[in-house]
Amino acid sequence: MRITIFGTGYVGLVTGTCLADAGHEVMCMDVDSAKIEGLKNGVVPIYEPGLETLVKQNVAEERLLFTTDPAEAVSFGTLQFIAVGTPPDEDGSADLKYVLSVADTIAEHMQEYKLVIDKSTVPVGTADRVSAAIAERLEARDVNIDYDVCSNPEFLKEGSAVEDFSQGARIVIGCDSPRVEPLMRECYAPYNRRQEKLMFMDIRSAELTKYAANAMLATKISFMNEVSNLAERLGADVENVRRGIGSDPRIGYSFIYPGCGYGGSCFPKDVQALARTANDVNYDAALLNAVEAVNDRQKASLFTKLSQALDGDLQGKTIAVWGLAFKPNTDDMREAPSRALMEAVWAAGGKVKAYDPEAMAECRRIYGERDDLELTKRRDETLEGADALVICTEWKAFRTVDFRRLREQLTTPAIIDGRNLFNPETVRAAGLLYFAVGRADSL
Numbered sequence: 001m002r003i004t005i006f007g008t009g010y011v012g013l014v015t016g017t018c019l020a021d022a023g024h025e026v027m028c029m030d031v032d033s034a035k036i037e038g039l040k041n042g043v044v045p046i047y048e049p050g051l052e053t054l055v056k057q058n059v060a061e062e063r064l065l066f067t068t069d070p071a072e073a074v075s076f077g078t079l080q081f082i083a084v085g086t087p088p089d090e091d092g093s094a095d096l097k098y099v100l101s102v103a104d105t106i107a108e109h110m111q112e113y114k115l116v117i118d119k120s121t122v123p124v125g126t127a128d129r130v131s132a133a134i135a136e137r138l139e140a141r142d143v144n145i146d147y148d149v150c151s152n153p154e155f156l157k158e159g160s161a162v163e164d165f166s167q168g169a170r171i172v173i174g175c176d177s178p179r180v181e182p183l184m185r186e187c188y189a190p191y192n193r194r195q196e197k198l199m200f201m202d203i204r205s206a207e208l209t210k211y212a213a214n215a216m217l218a219t220k221i222s223f224m225n226e227v228s229n230l231a232e233r234l235g236a237d238v239e240n241v242r243r244g245i246g247s248d249p250r251i252g253y254s255f256i257y258p259g260c261g262y263g264g265s266c267f268p269k270d271v272q273a274l275a276r277t278a279n280d281v282n283y284d285a286a287l288l289n290a291v292e293a294v295n296d297r298q299k300a301s302l303f304t305k306l307s308q309a310l311d312g313d314l315q316g317k318t319i320a321v322w323g324l325a326f327k328p329n330t331d332d333m334r335e336a337p338s339r340a341l342m343e344a345v346w347a348a349g350g351k352v353k354a355y356d357p358e359a360m361a362e363c364r365r366i367y368g369e370r371d372d373l374e375l376t377k378r379r380d381e382t383l384e385g386a387d388a389l390v391i392c393t394e395w396k397a398f399r400t401v402d403f404r405r406l407r408e409q410l411t412t413p414a415i416i417d418g419r420n421l422f423n424p425e426t427v428r429a430a431g432l433l434y435f436a437v438g439r440a441d442s443l
């Protein structure tokens with residue numbers, strides 16, 4: 001099958017590469033010519049385990065093509081995936097300008113039937129807008145060409161995107177035309193062999209499914225963070241509570257890890273966008289607003305604890321920070337708790353010495369060269385001359401620590417652990433102050 005993908009960001013590049021790897025001929029289109037040139041040579045602009053190898057293999061086998069030419073991209077595939085970004089606009093709604101501009105491009109160049117697929121996370125009702133944009137442009141061209149628009153939301157997680165693509169729990173497709181089902185079945189056939197994963201439904205339900213899934217997961221996390229704040233105040237240990245409630249299969253163990261707040265490009269943006277959508281239809285989404293508020297408070301809690309450990313005086317202090325990415329196995333720092341922490345440290349007159357296995361270049365890109373930010377080559381270099389340590393991301397490399405050595409290195413022997421990596425007794429036995437999340441003496 002010949003498939004075109006618009007947008008070589010996370011979703012577009014993973015989708016295009018995996019579909020090519022499954023045997024389809026795929027052309028990825030992007031307006032960023034430097035990125036496209038790089039991709040043609042196997043240079044993947046994001047860190048995603050397994051992706052670069054797959055890109056290289058499929059480019060070499062000429063199943064994965066890249067272009068900046070919209071006419072070539074439109075004529076290539078019967079299937080036209082829209083996987084461009086939907087950044088939040090000023091009021092938190094998803095900005096659809098890129099999605100609608102791709103719809104316009106498709107309609108401008110199409111000469112025969114096309115199935116247009118919304119892959120980006122877009123608000124309920126977007127497929128109707130994409131369809132209207134195509135109809136309008138075709139009318140302006142004074143041509144009558146058939147097309148369909150369907151919704152096929154993506155459920156990939158950064159850091160395990162390639163694996164998620166082939167082993168995802170479901171493939172949701174929202175459509176309103178009998179032409180869509182056979183085409184989408186053919187597209188996903190390689191991933192639908194062992195069990196039926198395709199779920200066909202109406203378009204608006206498919207669009208809402210994406211937001212509901214992310215909002216539900218974000219709700220689980222904020223709920224658990226709320227419980228952790230209660231545990232700190234009640235002298236309970238949230239790690240015991242987590243095991244206790246997760247063992248009930250109706251609740252389950254996943255996404256109930258308390259921490260320093262959820263980040264990334266999806267949960268914060270999607271919870272906000274769904275709350276905006278609710279607002280647009282005059283519904284007060286009280287739960288969604290609370291999920292976001294709890295998360296903001298949780299992100300701020302790292303600094304609150306740090307400040308407490310240093311008796312409220314950050315002026316001239318150096319804070320070691322382990323982990324900059326919003327989660328392990330990615331270099332993505334969008335909405336990362338580390339950013340809220342570092343910005344608060346700087347605002348209070350402190351300095352940061354940080355290490356992350358993947359996200360240091362990204363950190364430099366965001367904050368540039370500044371006197372109060374040092375990025376070190378090795379994890380333990382952050383500790384030299386540091387007053388306290390804050391852990392923001394649960395990278396595997398942070399789990400093994402010589403606490404006695406660490407005790408000697410830090411001026412104020414305090415660890416603020418936003419990810420509950422250690423046994424509090426072990427840390428405290430080495431003479432360190434230990435502020436974790438929802439555990440005894442962490443307040």
Ligand code: UGA
Nearest residue numbers: 154155156157158221255256257259262263264266326327
């Ligand atoms: C999320 C969803 O998990 C994907 O299914 C979805 O496709 C994707 O958004 C998207 O909409 O594109 P992602 O943002 O890559 O994926 O990251 P997650 O692994 O879900 O983690 C999100 C945040 O929640 C991280 O900051 C993580 O630290 C936090 N988290 C996760 C917790 O604090 N506790 C948990 O128990 C789980």
